[in-house]
Amino acid sequence: MNDAAFGPVPAVRAEGAAPVFERAAFVGIGLINGSLARDARRLGLARRLVGSARRRETLDQALALGLVDEATPDAAEAVRGADLVVLGVPVGACGEAARAMAPGLRPDAIVTDVGSVKARVLDLVSPHLDMRRFVPGHPVAGAETSGPVAAVEHLFRDRWCILTPRADADAAAVERVAALWRAVGSKVELMDAAQHDKVLAAVSHLPHLLAFNAVNTAGEVEHAMRGEVLKYAAGGFRDFTRIAGADPAMWRDVFLHNKAAVLEMTGRYAENLAALQRAIRRGEADALYERFASARAIRRGEAARPGGAPAPGTP
Numbered sequence: 001m002n003d004a005a006f007g008p009v010p011a012v013r014a015e016g017a018a019p020v021f022e023r024a025a026f027v028g029i030g031l032i033n034g035s036l037a038r039d040a041r042r043l044g045l046a047r048r049l050v051g052s053a054r055r056r057e058t059l060d061q062a063l064a065l066g067l068v069d070e071a072t073p074d075a076a077e078a079v080r081g082a083d084l085v086v087l088g089v090p091v092g093a094c095g096e097a098a099r100a101m102a103p104g105l106r107p108d109a110i111v112t113d114v115g116s117v118k119a120r121v122l123d124l125v126s127p128h129l130d131m132r133r134f135v136p137g138h139p140v141a142g143a144e145t146s147g148p149v150a151a152v153e154h155l156f157r158d159r160w161c162i163l164t165p166r167a168d169a170d171a172a173a174v175e176r177v178a179a180l181w182r183a184v185g186s187k188v189e190l191m192d193a194a195q196h197d198k199v200l201a202a203v204s205h206l207p208h209l210l211a212f213n214a215v216n217t218a219g220e221v222e223h224a225m226r227g228e229v230l231k232y233a234a235g236g237f238r239d240f241t242r243i244a245g246a247d248p249a250m251w252r253d254v255f256l257h258n259k260a261a262v263l264e265m266t267g268r269y270a271e272n273l274a275a276l277q278r279a280i281r282r283g284e285a286d287a288l289y290e291r292f293a294s295a296r297a298i299r300r301g302e303a304a305r306p307g308g309a310p311a312p313g314t315p
């Protein structure tokens, strides 16, 4: 895959020392927070790591895997004394998690999150946190796996991490969170939350919706034909639908909390699909060829996008 075809604008990698936090608390300790905790330990970015999750089994796994030094189901207890708090729960649970941890928060603690949607997370946590010290974040990296057992080192290396702080955010807090992500190898970009949600609706949320729907459609066909269908799925179906193996609760929350942007992208997609259907019905070979050739050129980073934006690297 040519990743250059999909990057937005180039990020400037600022120089500077990696931050060291005294006590980093991870509220929610699954794939993303667990992977960040692994890198934080490996790189010495935090002297003590603490995890919080609702279920004892999750906490025991996080401890057994060495992701954290301490684990507790009490979010306020987990964040007590922490100078860095990272929220890593499904986006719909961010408000409740912020409310639960607030009584234990140090007034000077920096709080960030890793949620896949940004505008709604800001709304959900704002009644509970000092928003000057809340730096919303989204590492654009992941997998279809989940839970502490899925946590891996280097997940964020050479990936984007988008931060969407409000205008009144403390600049030093933003820089410290940016430095944390740079330390784990990410390219950091600042973006407006609404813009983030539109961009990710196009390149992450829409593809997941299509993958879930493609798998369900094939499953329905299998049922209707009363015969085996899915066992014949080869590389194309498997590549296209890998992400349909992702956690349904996480993705339910993404779609519920990025409604407007996702509906805009599904609308655009439906228009393009209708044009393809028409071309197929009418046997318009040239129209089909042009659309497929355009997609291939964009995918390979060789062409200007529809709408005029040049591919990265194009003079």
Ligand SMILES: NC(=O)c1ccc[n+]([C@@H]2O[C@H](COP(=O)([O-])OP(=O)(O)OC[C@H]3O[C@@H](n4cnc5c(N)ncnc54)[C@H](O)[C@@H]3O)[C@@H](O)[C@H]2O)c1
Residues within 6 Å of the ligand: 027, 028, 029, 030, 031, 032, 033, 052, 053, 054, 055, 058, 088, 089, 090, 091, 093, 097, 114, 115, 116, 117, 138, 139, 140, 141, 142, 143, 144, 145, 146, 147, 148, 247, 250, 254
């Ligand atoms: N999976 C990805 O590829 C990916 C990538 C980037 C960002 N994200 C975002 O990161 C966040 C965490 O995702 P993940 O993939 O690490 O998930 P995960 O399922 O691996 O971990 C989620 C954690 O949140 C806890 N949790 C789940 N539901 C909860 C609830 N209702 N209340 C409190 N805690 C709850 C779980 O116990 C677990 O500790 C999500 O907001 C997701 O949108 C995910």
Ligand SMILES: O=C(O)C(=O)C[C@]1(C(=O)O)C=C[C@@H](O)C=C1
Residues within 6 Å of the ligand: 115, 116, 139, 140, 141, 142, 143, 144, 203, 204, 205, 243
């Ligand atoms: O690689 C994958 O499996 C992912 O789905 C990662 C992925 C994505 O690329 O859409 C999923 C959700 C995120 O918020 C960020 C990254």
